[in-house]
Amino acid sequence: MVKNELTTIDMGETSKERKGKAPLLGVEHARGGYKRGISIFDLILRISAFASALAATVAMGTTEQTLPFFTQFFQFQASYDDLPTFLFFVIAMAIVISYLILSIPFSIVCIARPFAIGARLLLIIFDIVMVTLTTFVAGSSAAIVYLAHNGNSNANWLAICQQFDDFCQRFSRAMVAAFITVVLLFFMVVLSTVALRKH
Template sequence: MDSTKSTDEAAINIAELKSAEGKAPATHDVITKATPNPSGRAKRGIAIFDFVLRICALVAALAATSTMGTTDQTLPFFTQFFQFQASYDDLPTFTYFVVANAIVSGYLVLSLPFSIVCIVRPRAAGARLLLLIFDIVFVAFTIAAAASSAAIVYLAHNGNSNTNWLAICQQFGDFCQQVSGAVVASFVASVVLIFLVLLSAVALRRH
């Protein structure tokens, strides 16, 4: 009877070992699947940062557009028939500045859904590549507008004695302050767009 009992216990132990061996790979698979992918997490973090930067660039571009577009000053010590007035649309460079920054603002609004797609699907290389191409284009567009307007603002502040261009900021102080602020905001938008280009390049490099 003891031999029969020993045989039964040996059979039970063998069955338990086989059962444990059969379940071990399944447990390993569950652990492997539950382990988060660090690369995917990093790409999602880059995409979230990209979205935040796009909002910052949008705010800066809108501020530049609205500030320059509402710039207008009339000197108060002249009669209504004889006035000195300074407005942004008196200069084609400032008009271009307003149009360029308005277009950049529109692009940044349209790019937000693509940035959200990159957050939801961090491995979507197509949306990221599209954003990279358009970001490069609008970086050049924004810098061109800001740089050309900065040259006019410099002349307004300092003039140019060689060409007999007088500095007008002593008389039109408010006008010069507004256009200077608009140019600074546009340069901020340009810098943020450059960071967006670098982020997109890093995200694509990780693919």
């Protein structure tokens, strides 16, 4: 009698344990899939941001135009490194490109291990730094682009884009690519924040 009662009690506890653990495993699996999906999307955004940052850097770094004036000995030349803001733009965007390349392995780690907090936290910290840097250089360069297109009559600054039209078109394209990079980096920060919050 005692043995039968003990057997009945053990079976009851086993069934309760199974009932309690089954839903928990399902929830953990669902969360893992959710975080893995965020990590995959983060990797796609990271590669896209790398492409747009590279396009901005190449467009700005190759910006120059020469206007002939009477003879070949007298020429007007405009280059991106004539303006310190544009030179800083190229250097800063090169830093962003380097970071994005180095961050890709960490993003892959987040895909393989959806619950890894360390790699995701490291990414979000450096992503915020890169958003700040990219926003700063894009904003300051955009101010120079505006002056190049419109000038400033109060300060007697002429709009150089009336003469250097090809020069202006190239660095205007660089500005568009830089602001696309800012938006992509911002979404990467938002995704990482959401993934950390759901942990």
